[in-house]
Amino acid sequence: MPLLKRNAPQFFVFFFLVAMAVATLFVGDMPLAGLVGDALVRLFMNGVMVLSLVPMLSAGVGVNYGLPIGLLAGLLGMCVAVNYRLGGIAGFAGAILVAVLIGLIFGYAYARVSRRVKGHEEITGLFVGCSAVFIMCFFWNVAPFTNPEMLWIIGGGGLRPTIGLESTFGKVLNDLGTFNVGGIQIPLAGLSFFGALCLLLSLYLHTRSGRAMAAVGESETFAFFSGINVGKYKTIAVVQSTVIAAVGICVYAQSYGFIELYNAPLMMAFPAASAILLGGSTGKRASVIHVLVGTSLFQTAYVFSGPLANSLLVPELSEILRVIISSSIILYALIYAGEGKSA
């Protein structure tokens, strides 16, 4: 049964969801409509970061465990916007603009490193990302930002580990155009923003350049003999992934209401990776559909497990289950890909 074997994680998480939904009914007075609304918010909040994995996966560079590099660019962009007290939509747009510019630079540097370790991009990316996080820890401590909302109140220099976005662009996407259908809050602006990005990327993947990238992912030798510049398209993929990740953290932070600096981006690549793998990407190919399916399944499971864990009086349970499920999905995908290779 190849279908069952290949899609085992999807089936498992789906049954987990159904089981939890049933359990939720039994536990009683669960705000089901509220949970669905939360799941929708979390879909676009995390979706952009998951989307950022697609270019690198299609170019055959593997899962981008160096996601923190893009996240750092995004954090830097947001810090600049907050420093100049840009509020509302303008602030959010400004943050994304700066984030994209920095993402281009970071992405190019990351691509240079990644090209040197062909075939081992994943593990190297992971450690390049972690190293970058700590370099930026230095930067956050000494950076010449002046807005007192971002700095430690006492004790001199350095940015705070969490910067509130209430007075600037916190929740601008969440609150814009949100309407109510039968008790479920639908965050229209956020979902449309995410949808537009998905559409753009999927359109790009169908252009000449996008097809060339997919060809590189399919077979480098074949692409080379068709006259495609392999290195160029891999570089484009890495830069694209980094830039989208930078936008992704901006969307995430505005929804969360805080910018989280220092160690926060360190492990963020793993939930994103497991979401896209759960969506059906085999680690060799990825599409926007995988992103949508994976992120909705993953985030809905997370949202539903929260109240259930609370009702069992072990609030940590939902976080623990999230870790177990996400790492099992990644491990399963690795094993599945390994089997396919040897067979």
Next chain:
Amino acid sequence: MKRINLAPVSFLALFFGGLFFSKMSVIFVLNEVITRFIRDAVLVLALVLPIIAGMGINFAIVVGAMCAQAGILFIIIAQINGIAGFVSAAFLGIGFSAAVGYLVGRCLNRVKGKEMIATIVIGMLANGVYQLVFLVGYGTVIPAHNREILLSTGKGVRSMVDLADYRNILDRIWVVELGDVTIPVFMVLLVLAFCSVVAYFVNTRIGQQIKAVGQDTDTAEVLGIDVNRIRITVMILSLAIACLGQMIYLQNIGMFSVYTAHGNSDIISAAAILAGGATIKEARVRHVILGVFLFHSLFIVSPQAGQHIFGNAALGEYFRSFVAYATITVALILNLGTRTVPPMQTKVKDQ
């Protein structure tokens, strides 16, 4: 290998720079380094065999560390004190490590070529399971015999458990004061004994088989070596050594933060062995000894150096975390990097 190994040299330079700026006394640093050496060396030693077997850095040594902690927790739950408790915890931990090591080995045999990323993910998975067992399971599925370590909610183990019964149980044996330097001779000998056992093991028949597997799996297979079985054995041994390493670590610390004690042991150990001159593909026991000294001396001086250079100790701490990750990054880039060969020459050969 006539080349001078750059890693130890640059770490030595960094350490002297740090020592100069930190203004710490050499005696103090020396004492600290000896403590860190006996505390961490065995954990680092656990990395040697997987590297020799060609499996790269085994980040799953955290799993071995968790096995040790599970062993200790079960013994504390059963309330066995003193040396007997420590020894039975070690046996229990090794039992767990053997079982888990077998599973990890099976798993890694199916992800050949991506072992390192797999061991990191396995470490995360094991961490989740470990938390599930002790944070949720204790008091619900596992009967709460020992109420002292139970959280006030009646479920879960406290995040801090006092190991007063086992504290320095080994460190106190045969301590020699040499001027101002304190040397726990027994422990140093114990660590060196572990090192020699591993060094000897590499030269035995099975050790040579491990080397053969590490050099070329295909050739090893032709020679009649059961590659998968060797790799599983290596994993079991690595986790068992890591388990013992964590036992030594915990009895030295004396306090046991249940959910974070194993935390960064994989990254720090990996950085230490690489600092000693090991690579992703080659490791010797002397790299462990040299690496632990070099890496931990840098670890000790960097917060103070940060304090004196930038007026901020946090910067020194970020610096040492950066050094740990950067060491691994550089090793990966240097060892896994392909020379800039046009794709035609590299790829056509495969087909």
